[in-house]
Amino acid sequence: MPWSPTIQFPHPFIKVDYNRAPTDKINILSYGLVEVLTWSGMRNIVNEFRKEPLGLPPLHIRQAVRIMIDEHVPHTYCWSPSFVPKPADWPAHIDVSGFFFLNLATDYKPPKDILQFLKSGDPPIYIGFGSITGHDSDRILEVVLEALKTTGYRALLSGFETDSDELSDNILKINNCPHDWLFQHVVAVCHHGGAGTTAAGLRAGKPTIIVPFFGDQFFWGSMVSKSGAGPASLPGKTVTAKQLAAAFEFVHDPKVQAAALKISTNFQNENGCEVAVQSFHAHLPLHKMRSDLEPTFAACFRLIKYDLQISRPVAQVLVAAEIIEESELSSHSTYGWSTLMHDGTFQVFTRNFKRAVTKITNSVHRIKRSRSAHSSERKSSDDTQNNSKNETINVGHSFKNELALYGKIEKPTKEEQI
Template identity: 40%
Template sequence: MAEKRDHQLPKEEAPYTPEVATRLVDENTDVRDDGRIDLDLDSALGRRLSRLVRDRDSIFSEPPPPYSEIERREWKMKLNIVIQVVGSRGDVQPFIALGNELQKYGHRVRIATHDVFDDFVRSHNLEFYPIGGDPADLMAYMVKNPGLIPSMKSLRAGDIGRKRAMVAEMLDGCWKSCIEHDPKTNIPFTADAIIGNPPSFAPVHCAQALGIPVHLMFTMPWTNTRAFPHPLANIKSKDTDKSFANYISYSIVELLTWQGLGDVINKWRVSIDLEPVPVTEGPNLNKTLQIPFTYCWSPALVPKPADWQSHIDVCGFFFREPPSYTPEPELDDFLRAGPPPVYIGFGSIVIDDPERMTALLLEAVQVAGVRAIISRGWSKLGGANQPNVFWLGDCPHEWLFQHVSAVVHHGGAGTTACGLLNGKPTTIVPFFGDQPFWGDMVAAAGAGPRPIPHRHLDSQNLAEAIAFCLTPEAATAAHGIAVKMRAENGVKNAVDSFHANLPLERAQCDLLPDRPAFWIYKKGKKPMRLSKLAAGLIASRLDLPRKHFRSYSPHQIVIENKRWDPVTGTHSAMLGTMTDLVEDTAGIFINPAKEYRRIKRTSYDDVQSSKTGGSLAPPSSSWDSASVRSTETAKPKRPNKSLAMAKASLKSLGKFHGHFFKGTLVDMPSAMADGLLAIPGYVGHTPALPSSSSSSSAAGNSKDIGTPDKKNGFAAFIDGPATHAPITDWRSGAVAGAKTFAYGMTSGLADFVVQPYRGAKAEGSWGAVKGAGRGIVSGVSKTAAGAIGLVAYPGAGLSKTVREGWYDTRAKLAAERRWEEGAWLVWAVREGALGDVNVGRVVKAFEHLRRGGEWSQYDELN
């Protein structure tokens, strides 16, 4: 990645570390009244992070394909898809359109969002799961504290505990939405894939816990690009290149977000038996893992930036089928009584002073000399009846915007899209979030004036904005955008993007290729990948025990810690270990008291029964909500307080010893080895990259140890930093240790000779001296990494294997839910609710393959 030389980190400054980044961001950023973050990139922050971004990221020389060239697969696999959405009705509505489009391919779709949208979602024939959180409360808070969701300044100040509790509630709700039965019908549901918007925060973590694919979709830019800054960033820079400043703004906003919510997310991860995300990885998780991303806006308004990779698409706005609507007589009479009015409305925005806003709007309408329809919205705007003003309740924008001359609104992506689709000039009065971004984009396209921040809105500038919208120039620009948008099919393109990024080959069931596999049967001569339905059919027909079917994950996500050098890497691991030990020591004394209060607080005498998640009715029963039998347990007995308190203390003591040995024998040595592997990049011809175990984070010039560049041969093998493959269990740990040792000894010893030779060839005698220095540093670091990694990496793998065996509650719960859904699918097949499934042929194919039959004969059997 090419950068200006003045972005180099001055030699006298210390290397970048997460602690340095946190301090620099705090010292050199500020949140404005409009919620955007002031970024001073001429400060130490800009100089430090310029090197960070240059080292971590790669900018592709060839632009990725535009949205119209998304791979379109012939898709037949039926998936359970949960769509996790946090936000207002305008945020939920586009995903309803997406859900209905996904249903056309046979997918079963569940929308997981706030409880208040239950009826709205189900009215579109989609399943629903409540995740908690109050969108009205969230919108009111956002108006008072615009910017990040929620305001990171307020989070760090510790004065919005209620909002943090709301985030924690929604995270837990998102997890349950992946595995819990339908709250109304009690029909089992386990997610096969997840779609989510970034403010929900949970999709990637839920996908990691279940071993399934995840795809993010959003209406505002959330991916680093040089084309424009992050919508929540206000860049102040004279010396820093503008495109670079744009690019780095995304990293800083992500860092601020993680500073505010990282502890909440990690606490929730622990509750579902996932390890906490390292502080260095949290802000960059989506980018490091290369999570597929689809942006839901029209490329006619904002084209896809050239530096976005192929797993990122711009697909067009999502529009649902226009609802059938007949206007109330009063509205119909008003529309017929004069020229088309101007629409004014702020939707789900909760305004502090609705009376003042009402008076302002009425005055602006009078000054502009227009007729207006003013939506009451969540703020319940309203005043006395006037001949030129109609106060509007609920009305679909798809119908209404066909009958107005211009629109004035808060700039939500859905409302903006609907106005432009109908060719209406638009004035945006942004409150927070992506709204200023959409205001700028509309103005840049000539379809409206510059956005008016709501704090600066008055009757005069609003009247002037309305006058601008009524000009022929604005109408022509809006009409041109509408023509292009009508040629797009955003929701269809988004489904194609989703399908194109799914791991189809790893996901297919061997017996029913139209269903994803989640079980492995290894008792036969050939292992078989089986779907929930296939496993249920085989188990019920052949009376096979469940223990013969092992869980299978079609898409593993591995999150590992990056190490920049051995000093900071080992120091960070040591601090993490010390923190754990301090918490465990405190828990020895504090947790017994917590356990005592918990027992005292629980009213055991009132407990009649407890549900374990709704086990299925016997196969002979008719399946409906009434026939689902929740497992009843006997009334639990009040536990012995002294014994429970002692167990709580001993549990903390056990954690203390576990963290001590893991930290000293695994974490710190692994961090040292990873840091040593990164050193050659600082002295060689390639930029320094942190060593990583994440399979999705190998970027730039880093390479997996043991896989040298065949094109460039041995020279490429010894150059630059290297990474090992993901360590997920004792086997992968042993392989990583062996490969690191072989690489370190071979490449490290070669550096002592090769680097001086290269230096002499390039710069003569002085080059040979410099090459010798590089060879010594690189050779020593590689050989040391090999020696330490030979022991540390197998230890890390063994630790993960032990942890998976110890903390297996989440895995067991997921497996239980999948098995329950398989039983329900078997019942549905018997009742004829799943179409034509030839059970006899499925069983016959299974028996044939179990006896060692050839896979090529499967088609003949099935």
Template identity: 40%
Template sequence: MSSIVIFGAGSRGDVQPCVALGRALGAHGHGVTLVASARYAPLAARAGLGFAPLTADPAEILESDAGQELLAGGRNPVKFLGGFRRILGPLAERLLAECLDACKGADLLLGPTLGALPRHIGEHLGIPWALIHFQPSRATGAFPHPFVPRARMLGPLGNRASFHAVDQLAWLLSRPFINPWRERSLGLPPLPLRNTADGRPVLACFSSTVVPRPRDWPRNLAMTGYWFLDEPGWTPPKDLADFLDDGPPPVYVGFGSMVPKDAAMTDRIVRTALRLAGVRGIVQGDPDTSDEHVFAVRDVPHSWLFPRTAAVVHHGGAGTTAAGLRAGAPTIVCPFFGDQPYWGERVAALGAGPSPLPFRGLTVPRLAARIRASVEDPDIADRADRLGRRIRAEDGLARAHEALEPLLR
């Protein structure tokens, strides 16, 4: 059997699907090592994975001044990718060394597009590799890149060009530290200004129910469906179970690893909006701040909680969006940056929730109005329920294993 290394860069929403994939591959007898921030070691251990820690912590990064500037950049690709370069540039040499060290003895490398680490280390070791897409990242004429929505005004050519432009920008920003590392540490030649790896295998871990597959995507891109990490043995604390049993289903509000600049003000807005909308709530926060109408939780598996809610409000990360849609819960997305606005737009286009409410425009009346619409509109509830049934019928992990089989032989 193969020894597989999966790069789980980023926050929990990026890491958890990788853990789910690793556990599924491990069930087929493969040895799997997850490379991720040290804070995710317990998550990997519970899934039976090997673990190689990275010394950069995404939570600390987002709390920093540079991280707050990144969150404020919205979906502008120049600000988004430039912000990543400013943050990761000083850490690049150390992180690249940690990643390379974790791959000793590997037979297959899997990881995200950003930085394309599987490609560089795979070439160095002479082993196969494949990329993971958490959002649409392959050029198509059907729709624009999630970061460049206005490109659709130029039609199919503009849509396709938007993907190439974002890819080229990402490479130009990472090239100054990737190419020296390729030469110095990997013994590989530098890559040119225009750089592609279009023929390599790609796993797109999102559902065709949410993003219909474009006809012009190549066969080497396997659109597997979502990779969910279920925790069926998880037991809720008694006070949470009692709160859920003591009234109608609540509305969940949480922004994951996003760190609002004024967390106290955000909490007041959320709690006031819940009261104005006339609903009970479960919020992400300090359990000691709970009251009879709002229950605060720190870490509850979405797979357990979301099916027990009347609606979910979140930042629109790919993983959280997937969990809400799978649960059949009406969804309100309050995006911060990156691909989050795109997922909010997809939710609204599918009729499973209202139009997204950008976090920077979060107010009590706006949030309360969207919560009321989500819990009172039977059409939204019906569409969310039907969408959830379709997603639950998919088996993204089985499809991912099938797509990887040619590389695992």
């Protein structure tokens, strides 16, 4: 669901009254309201986590509610851009990729009762709300059955607690069934409006009736209605049999069916997973993440003297070879978050930093002692061994879990040095 402020539509968690203010103002303000309410409930949990494990300063409400905006945190929204286009006021670091789909029907073998029901008459309407109906499930079932009785349409009921023997011949109760298979065989779908179910129904080109109960379900109901692929959503708390019967008639309109098929065609031309992966990589600061001396490794340290960012293995080799001192290593950050600024002062992670420096210092001392021992052994060794082309030195094991590099580093022979 959208969580980035826009004037195009309100936050999905907010029910707005456009009679009180201009649409664009209400829409944009709705996101700030949700952030404030969310932070009020999560503040203590988040700040305790920042303080203890991470060693970070607590966030003030002014920082918390705007952190995603002020830090320009990349977002990839996984819905179809042809169904809900990216708002024009969203910046470049926010993308819309397309829906993600799992093809679960590849090896699916439908039960005989479903196959027989589908062959025995016109394509039915799929009706299922999962466990969303809650304590109101009995009333919702009565509404559904009355609407079907009024219209005479056939239906597949999913998720309702009812005895199959009590249902009329034009209704079949079913258990869990892959939507990507089932929705190919129905005339329309009626559900609570979850993002996944909505996408599956439209992908199959089926007109959609949404009976929302909470959250972003109202948002998807609004988008379906706006696209012409379904009627206005019917809130679950107030829906009546008369309203639902009218919706059943609505989705049989050829214009509505054509609108749903058009959306399906657009979906077929999109690859949400591929675009999302591309979006993820496009927003990575790779130039700050790679080691300058060995780009296949991630940069973890900075050598200010040489203006280089280097990886743990490279740092280990340089320290072990006494090319640099451990004091020349500083922590490398791929991104500077301004929320680390508190009262105008940069909060250094003192505790964690001291621990890291202590570990590195102790490890370097162990390597120096190890090198000294190796040096004494080499002085008493045979000259032919000293001139061996395959001479190697072990490095990295003292830096296990710190500046880790496992294996051996080739040491150049005298001939190679010449």
